[in-house]
Every structure is written in C-alpha cells, then in structure tokens.
Amino acid sequence: MQSINISTRVYHRRNNKAIRLLLLFIAPFFIWMQAASQTKMLSFHDYEDRVHGVWLAQIAGTLIAWPYEHQTASAAWLSDYPTKRTEAPVDDDWYYEMIAIRAFEKYGPGMTVEQLGKQWQENNAGTWGSSEQARLLMARGVSPRDAGHPRYNKLWFSIGPQFSADIYGALAPGMPNLAGKIARELCHLNGYAEGADGGVFIAAMVSLGFTEKDPKAIVRKAAKLIHPRSPYRQCLDLVIAMADKGKRPQEIFDAVEDRWHIEYPATNNAVANGGIVAASVWFGEGDFLKTVNLAASAADFTDADCNAANAASVIGAMKGVKGIPAHLVAALNDRIAGTEMGGFPLQPVVDEKISVLSQRTAEVGKKIMQLHGVKISGNTIRIPLQQPATQPAELFTLSELTQYWNPEWKLERAGYGGAGGGMYGIRGITYLSGDTLITYPRDEVRGLLLRRTLKIDKDCKLSFEAGSDAKRAWRLQVYVNNKRCIGKLIEGNDTARQWQKIEVDLSEFKGQDIVIRIYQRVLIPGKEAGNAYWRNFSIE
Numbered sequence: 001m002q003s004i005n006i007s008t009r010v011y012h013r014r015n016n017k018a019i020r021l022l023l024l025f026i027a028p029f030f031i032w033m034q035a036a037s038q039t040k041m042l043s044f045h046d047y048e049d050r051v052h053g054v055w056l057a058q059i060a061g062t063l064i065a066w067p068y069e070h071q072t073a074s075a076a077w078l079s080d081y082p083t084k085r086t087e088a089p090v091d092d093d094w095y096y097e098m099i100a101i102r103a104f105e106k107y108g109p110g111m112t113v114e115q116l117g118k119q120w121q122e123n124n125a126g127t128w129g130s131s132e133q134a135r136l137l138m139a140r141g142v143s144p145r146d147a148g149h150p151r152y153n154k155l156w157f158s159i160g161p162q163f164s165a166d167i168y169g170a171l172a173p174g175m176p177n178l179a180g181k182i183a184r185e186l187c188h189l190n191g192y193a194e195g196a197d198g199g200v201f202i203a204a205m206v207s208l209g210f211t212e213k214d215p216k217a218i219v220r221k222a223a224k225l226i227h228p229r230s231p232y233r234q235c236l237d238l239v240i241a242m243a244d245k246g247k248r249p250q251e252i253f254d255a256v257e258d259r260w261h262i263e264y265p266a267t268n269n270a271v272a273n274g275g276i277v278a279a280s281v282w283f284g285e286g287d288f289l290k291t292v293n294l295a296a297s298a299a300d301f302t303d304a305d306c307n308a309a310n311a312a313s314v315i316g317a318m319k320g321v322k323g324i325p326a327h328l329v330a331a332l333n334d335r336i337a338g339t340e341m342g343g344f345p346l347q348p349v350v351d352e353k354i355s356v357l358s359q360r361t362a363e364v365g366k367k368i369m370q371l372h373g374v375k376i377s378g379n380t381i382r383i384p385l386q387q388p389a390t391q392p393a394e395l396f397t398l399s400e401l402t403q404y405w406n407p408e409w410k411l412e413r414a415g416y417g418g419a420g421g422g423m424y425g426i427r428g429i430t431y432l433s434g435d436t437l438i439t440y441p442r443d444e445v446r447g448l449l450l451r452r453t454l455k456i457d458k459d460c461k462l463s464f465e466a467g468s469d470a471k472r473a474w475r476l477q478v479y480v481n482n483k484r485c486i487g488k489l490i491e492g493n494d495t496a497r498q499w500q501k502i503e504v505d506l507s508e509f510k511g512q513d514i515v516i517r518i519y520q521r522v523l524i525p526g527k528e529a530g531n532a533y534w535r536n537f538s539i540e
Contacts, residue, residue, distance in 0.1 A: 038384065038385055039382050039383060039384055039385060040173075040174045040210075040211045040382075040383040040385055041380060041381070041382060041383075042173065042174075042210065042380075042381045042383060043379050043380060043381070044362070044366070044376070044379045044380070044381055045379060046320070047173060047210070047362060047365070047381055048358060048359060048362040049320040049321055050170075050173070050209075050210055050316065050317050050318075050319075050320045051170045051358050051361050051362045051365065052316075052320065052321050052354070052355060052358035053315075053316030053317065053319060053320040053321050053322075053323060053324060054166055054167070054169075054170045054206060054313045054316040054317050055094065055316070055354055055357060055358050055361070056316060056321060056324050056328075056329055056332070056354060057288065057309075057312040057313050057315055057316030057323070057324055058093060058094055058166055058309040058310070058312055058313040058316070059088045059091075059093075059094055059309075059332065059336075059354070060081075060288075060292075060312065060324055060325075060328040060329070060332070061288075061291075061292045061295070061305075061308035061309040061310075061311065061312030061313070062091060062093045062094075062305045062306070062308060062309040063081050063082075063085065063088070063305075064078050064080070064081060064082070064292055064296065064308060064328075065078070065292060065295060065296040065304045065305040065307070065308035065309075066082065066305045067082050068296050068302075068304035068305070069303060069304050069305040069306070070267045070268075070301060070302075070303065070304075071300075071301065071304075072300045072301070073296065073297050073298060073299055073300050073302070073304065074293070074296040074297045074304070075297065077289075077293060078289070078292065078293055078296055079289055079325070080327065080328070081328070081331060084331075085331045085332060086331070086333055086335075087332060087333055087335040087336065087337050088332045088335065088336045088337075088354065089336075089337070089338050090336060090337070090338030090341050090346060090350050091341070092127055092128060092131060092160075092163070092164075092341065092342075093163050093305065093306055093309045094309075094336070095125065095341060095346075095350075096120075096125055096131065096160075096164040097164055097166065097167040098336075098350070098352070098357065099116075099119050099120060099123050099125050100116060100119075100164070100167055100168075100186065101167065101357070101360055101361055101364055102119055102123070103115055103116045103118075103119035104171075104364040104367075104368075105360065105364060106119065108367070109364065109367040109368040109370075109371045110371065111186075112185070113144050113145050113185055113186050113188050113189050114143065114144045114145060116144065116186055116189055117134075117138055117143075117144020117145075117147065117189055118144070120134070120135065120138070120144070120189065121135075121138055121139075122347065123346070123347050123348075124344050124345060124346060124347045126138075126190070127341050127342035127344055128268075128342060129155050129158050129159065129160050129190075129268050130148060130153055130155035130156060130158045130159075130160040130161070130190045130191050130195060131160040131164075131190045133147075133152075133153045133154060133155050133190070134147040134148060134153060134160075134189055134190040137152050137153060144188075144189050145188055145189075146188075147188075147189055147190065148160075148161070148187065148188045148189055148190045148191040148192050148195065148196070149188070149192050150192055150193070150396050150398075150400070150401065150431070150432070151401075151404050151432060152432075153190070153191070153192070154429060154431030154432075154433070154438075155195075155266070155268075156191050156192040156193065156195045156396070157191070157192075157193065157194050157195045157264060157266075157269060157270055157271070157416060158191070158195060158266055158268045158269055158270055159195075159198060159268045159269065159270050159273055159303050159306055160190040160191055160195065161183070161187035161189075161190055161191035161195050161196050161198055161199035161270070162191075162195075162198030162199055162201075162202055162270050162273065162274060162277075162306070162310065163202075163303075163306040163309060163310060164187070164190070164199065165183045165186075165187060165198070165199035165200070165202045165203040165206075166202055166203070166206050166309070166310060166313040167361065168182045168183045168186065168199070168203040168206075168207075169183075169202065169203040169204065169205065169206025169207035169208075169209070169313075169317065170206055170207075170313075170317065170361060170365060171361070171364060171365040171368050171369075172203075172207050172365070172368060172369070172372075173207060173210035173211065173317070173365070173369075173381075173383060174207060174208070174210050174211035174383040174384075174385055174386070175207055175369075175372070175374075175383065175384070175385075175386045176203075176204035176207045176208050176221065176222060176225060176386055176388050177225070177386045177388065177389050178207070178368075178372055178386070179203040179204055179206070179207035180200040180203055180204050180207075180225045180391060181391075182203065182368075183196070183199040183200045183202075183203035183204075184196055184199070184200050184391060184394070186199075187199035187200070191270070192394070192396060193230070193394050193395055193396040194230055194231050194232040194270050194271050195270050196394060197226050197230050197232035197233070197270065197274075197394070198232060198270035198271075198273075198274045200225050200226060200391065201222050201223065201225065201226060201232065201236070201274060201278075202274075202277070202310050202313075204221070204222035204225045204388065205218050205219065205222040205281065205310075205314045206313055206314055206317045207317075208221055208222055208317075209313075209314045209315070209316075209317025209318040210317050210318075210383075211383065211385060212318070213286075213318070215281050215282060215284060215285065215286050215291075215314070215318075216243070216282050218281060218314060218318075219236075219239070219240065219278050219281050219282045220240060221388045222388065223236040223237070223240060223278070224388040224389075224390055225388050225389070225390060225391055226390070226391065227390055227391060227392065227393035227394070227395075228390075229393050229395060230393065230394070230395060231260070231263070231271050232270065232271050232274055235256060235259070235260050235271050235272065235274060235275040235278075236274070236275065236278050238252075238255060238256065238259065238275065239252055239256065239275050239278045239279050239282065240278075240282075242255060243279070243282055243283075249279055249283045249294060249298075252275075252279045253275075253276060253279060253298040253299050254299070256272055256275035256276060256279070256299075257272060257299045257302075260272040260275060261299070261302075263416065263442075264416045265415075265416065265417065265418040266416065266417065266418045266429075267301050267302060267303060267418070268303045268306075269416070272302070273302055273303050273306065273307050276295060276298045276299065276302060276307045277295065277307050277310045277311050279294065279298070280292075280294035280295040280298065280307065280308075280311040281311050281314050284311065284315070286315060286318055286319065286323075287315070288312060288315045288319075288323055288324050288325060289325065291308075291311045291312060291314075291315055292308045292311065292312050294311070295307040295308040295310075295311045295312075296308055312324075332354065334353050334354050334355050335351070335352070335353060335354065336350055336351075336352050336354060336357070337350055337351045337352075338350050369381065369383070398411065398414035398415075398416065398430045399411045399412065399414065401414075401430070401431070401432050401437065402437070404432055405432055405435070405437045406437075406537050408452055408454075409450050409451065409452050409537065410450070410451045410452070411430075411437075411439070411448075411449075411450060412448070412449040412450075412451060413441055413442050413443050413446060413447070413448050413449055414430040414439055414440070414441070414442060414448055415428075415429075415430060415440050415441055415442035415443075415448075416429065416430065416442075417429025417430060417440045417531075428440030428529070428530055428531040429531065430448075435535055435536075436533055436534065436535045437533075437534045437535070438531045438532070438533055438534075439520055439531065439532045439534065440520075440522070440529075440530075440531050440532070441520060441521075441522060444522050444523055444529070445523065447477075447519045447520055447521040447522065448519065448520040448532070449517060449518070449519055449520075450517070450518040450519075450534070451515065451516065451517050451518075452515075452516045453513070453514070453515050453516075454513070454514060454516075454539070455512070455513045455514070456506050456509045456510050456511065456512055456514055457510065457511065458510060459506075459507040459510060460506050460507070460539055460540055461503050461504060461505050461506055461507075461539070461540070462478075462502075462503070462504040462506055462516060462537075462538075462539050463501070463502065463503045463504075463536070463537075463538055463539075463540075464502050464534060464535070464536055464537040464538070465499050465500065465501055465502065465533075465534070465535050465536050466490050466499070466500050466502055466532060466533065466534060467490065467492075467497050467498060467499040467500070467532070467533035467534075467535075468490045468491050468492040468497065468498060468530055468531070468532065468533065469492045469497050469530045469531060469533075470492040470493060470494060470495055470496050470497060470498075471492060471493075471494060471528060471530075472491070472492050472527075472528055472529065472530025472531070473489055473490065473491040473492070473524055473527035473528065473529070473530060474489075474490055474491075474520050474521060474522050474524070474529060474530060474531075474532050475487070475488070475489055475490070475519075475520075475521040475522075475524055476488050476489075476490050476502070476518070476519070476520065476521075476532075477518070477519040477521060478502070478504055478516070478517070478518050478519075479515075479516070479517040479518075479519075480504065480506065480509060480514055480515075480516055480517075481509070481512075481514055481515055485504045486502060486504060488500075489524070489527075490532065491527070492530070497533065499533070504516075506539070520532040
C-alpha cells in the first residue's frame with residue numbers, strides 16, 4: 001500500500017512539473033494575445049490614407065447634399081455633384097478644421113481653446129450660426145473659452161461644433177475618449193452642452209472608424225461618451241433603440257424630427273441633426289453613397305449638407321480614399337480654393353492641395369498620439385484601444401439664463417427658437433444680450449412666464465421695460481397673485497424696436513406674500529409674433 005502511495009506522489013510531481021513547463025512556454029503567447037486584443041496595429045501610410053479619406057469624404061458629402069441644406073429633402077438617388085466641380089470651394093464644413101490644423105502646427109499638440117480662438121481671429125473665421133456669434137463675441141473681448149457659452153452665444157445649441165469636429169477624431173485614431181476630450185475642449189469656442197455634445201459624438205465616431213468595421217458598433221460606442229441626461233444622448237438613444245427593434249430608417253428619421261426638431265426648431269440645431277447623422281451611419285453599411293443619400297433624404301428642412309459631411313467622414317476613416325467613388329475624388333483635382341466665405345475675406349486666401357493638408361493633419365496626429373503614449377516605431381503605429389467612457393454631464397437649460405440676468409426671477413416655458421438657421425422669419429429665440437433678456441415661448445398656447453415670489457413690507461412698485469422688434473408684436477400680461485394688473489400689446493414700429501416702460505403699483509399688497517407672474521403671449525390675430533425684450537427690472 002505504501003509503495004502505491006509513493007508511486008502516485010511521484011506521478012503527480014512529474015505531471016505538475018510538466019504542466020508548469022507547459023505554462024512557462026505558453027504563458028507569453030496568452031499575454032501576447034491579450035495585448036494584441038487591446039491594441040491596433042496601423043501603418044503610418046494607412047493612417048495617412050484614412051485621414052485623407054476623412055477630408056475627401058466630408059468635402060464630397062457636403063457638395064453632393066448642398067442643394068438640400070435647409071430645403072426640402074432629396075427624393076432621388078444622388079451619385080454626383082449637382083454642378084461641375086474643378087476644385088473644392090472653401091466652406092465652413094472644413095474651413096474651421098483647416099484652421100484647427102494651422103493652430104495645432106503653431107501651438108503644438110496640447111493646443112487650447114484660447115489658442116484656437118486666436119487662430120480664428122487671425123484667419124477671420126466665423127461666418128454663420130454659433131460660429132459667427134463666436135467671432136463677434138471675441139471681437140468684443142469675450143474669451144474664446146466663453147465664446148460658445150449660453151451666457152454670451154445665443155446659438156450655443158446649434159451645429160457649429162458638430163461639423164467642425166471630424167478632424168479631432170482623425171487626430172486620435174482608435175481612441176474615442178481622447179478624441180472626445182479634445183472635442184469637448186475646443187468645441188467650447190462655438191458651442192456648449194448639447195452643441196458641444198455634437199462635436200464629441202462626431203469626433204468619437206471618426207476615431208472609432210479607424211478601428212471598428214461595423215458602423216452600428218461605431219454609433220453605439222460613440223453614443224456612450226455623451227451623458228445620459230443630455231438631450232443629445234437621449235436623441236441618440238432613441239435612434240439606437242428603434243434600430244434595435246427593427247424599425248426602418250425613415251421611421252427613425254421621422255421620430256427624431258417629431259421629437260427633437262420641434263424642441264429645437266432651428267434647422268441648424270445639433271440634436272435632431274445629430275440623430276440624422278447617427279441613423280445615416282447606422283444604416284449606411286459602410287457605403288459612402290448609401291450613407292450620404294440617407295442623410296440627404298432624411299427629412300425636410302435640415303442641415304443636410306453638414307449631416308452628409310459628418311456621416312461620410314466616418315466612412316473615410318473606415319475605408320480611406322478607396323471608400324469614396326473615384327469620380328468624386330477626381331473632380332476635386334486635389335484642391336481647396338477660395339478668397340472669401342459668406343462675404344468675409346479669407347486671411348490668407350486659401351489655395352491648398354487636399355493631399356498636402358492630409359499629410360499635415362497626419363503629422364499633427366502623430367504628435368498628439370505620441371503625447372498620449374501611443375508607440376510609433378518606423379512605419380508602425382501601435383494604438384491602445386479605448387473602451388468608450390461617459391464624459392461628465394454638461395447641461396444647460398434656458399431657465400438658467402436668469403442667473404446671469406436677474407436671479408430673483410424664474411424663467412419658465414422658454415423656447416430655443418429658430419433664429420440662426422437657414423430659414424429666417426420663423427419663430428423667435430430665447431437668449432441673453434448684455435443686461436437684456438430676450439425670450440420666446442416654447443408653448444405658444446400657454447406663453448412664456450417670468451415668476452417671482454416675495455413679501456411686500458412697504459409701499460412700492462414693480463417697474464421694467466418691455467420691447468418688441470420692428471413689425472413684430474406680443475401681448476404682455478402681469479398678474480399679482482390672482483389680480484390681473486396689466487394687459488397690453490407690445491409692438492415695434494415699421495423700422496425699429498420699440499420699448500415701453502411698465503409700472504405696477506404693489507402698495508395694496510403691503511404685508512402680504514405675493515406671487516408676480518409676467519406672461520409673454522404671442523398668438524395675436526393680425527399680428528406677426530416676435531421676441532420679447534426685458535430689462536431694468538426693479539421693485540422699490
């Protein structure tokens with residue numbers, strides 16, 4: 001019995017030794033496999049080609065969908081430019097990104113939003129929308145870091161950051177968290193909250209395009225960077241949830257428009273247009289023309305060219321130049337040229353080769369990657385793959401504007417409005433300009449409300465000024481508790497904004513706790529509705 005036990009122990013010792021030797025040999029293989037699954041090997045040549053693809057794709061996408069910007073949607077298949085092209089004109093869809101590359105080259109891979117703002121001023125950038133507002137604000141001395149904030153920029157929720165952010169994804173391939181971080185920082189130049197969220201989402205999608213093969217996975221992963229409380233994320237969640245349930249693209253486009261374009265009626269809003277971009281990438285199956293056609297045909301009165309550009313740039317990151325139809329590439333003759341944009345002279349005049357711009361972009365990307373620990377050896381880039389991490393919430397509601405205007409008053413039922421898109425004359429907008437609060441109701445039936453609760457302990461009066469733009473009108477109603485004290489029309493004349501001094505005697509309420517409610521009503525027969533202007537509120 002003892003001999004059997006000794007033999008068994010010897011057998012186990014030999015086998016344990018054999019297992020240890022086996023593990024010693026195969027462990028490095030498993031370690032290598034694990035490391036390989038966490039990194040992406042990319043040749044610098046391939047990286048540069050995909051960067052080139054991002055530039056070409058967004059240019060070609062814009063030019064194909066340009067006729068449908070702020071117009072009725074495309075109803076036919078698009079496969080070529082609507083007019084003959086011999087070069088790419090300068091357009092804000094890529095000009096601001098060109099300026100960003102100049103700024104990175106000047107200030108280095110850690111460029112700040114303040115430095116980008118200096119470059120914008122040097123190059124006379126900022127033509128339309130929130131970008132125009134940023135240019136005007138910086139000229140008045142507002143810091144570039146604040147130029148996109150709702151305190152100053154009335155179009156902070158629009159699409160400017162979104163169509164400027166493709167390049168940030170190209171500078172951080174396979175690293176969506178880094179791309180999103182760069183985008184969040186730099187997009188504050190011309191947007192905030194859901195405006196900047198759009199920049200983060202696009203940058204993350206382009207970044208993921210360098211390492212992901214499935215467009216659906218790209219959308220799903222990029223969406224994770226946006227905080228769930230953000231309206232932008234909620235729109236993306238709507239797209240993904242409906243797609244997962246098997247809904248058709250048009251059903252999803254309609255749902256996005258019905259929910260979010262009503263909330264943000266500007267045709268250049270970030271949220272609804274971002275949902276269109278997400279669905280176009282999701283259902284585009286990695287095909288350039290299919291993706292662009294989805295964006296161009298999604299819905300009437302959207303920022304179709306910007307949407308097509310953003311969606312197409314993801315295809316450029318995935319497939320490089322070969323992913324773009326050759327005839328579209330050839331027609332551009334490798335050239336971007338222009339002397340002005342939107343009536344503003346370009347400083348300097350632009351005449352650049354797209355291929356050279358792509359090479360410069362790749363060199364900037366190389367420096368950014370090295371700054372963040374990416375190993376580049378010879379022609380090989382070893383990218384540490386990142387699992388998308390949700391950024392901290394960046395939120396702003398219109399009711400918060402009163403903290404910068406008059407924090408004793410609460411703003412309720414304010415609307416984002418439609419000013420600043422490609423369609424002028426649609427309903428108004430809520431924003432702050434200096435010491436003046438400008439409003440328009442979200443709900444035209446119930447109207448907008450300013451509310452204040454206080455105790456009256458002496459004879460006093462409420463006084464303020466209310467204004468209306470030329471040829472516009474709205475009805476003012478003032479209630480103290482349940483007493484209607486004022487009901488009158490506030491109307492501009494034929495040429496200019498008009499102000500009226502409003503006074504309400506509060507003496508009869510002395511010794512009482514009161515609620516003051518001030519309404520802006522806009523449904524007035526025979527009158528064209530407009531913004532209300534409020535300033536110089538006092539109770540004394």
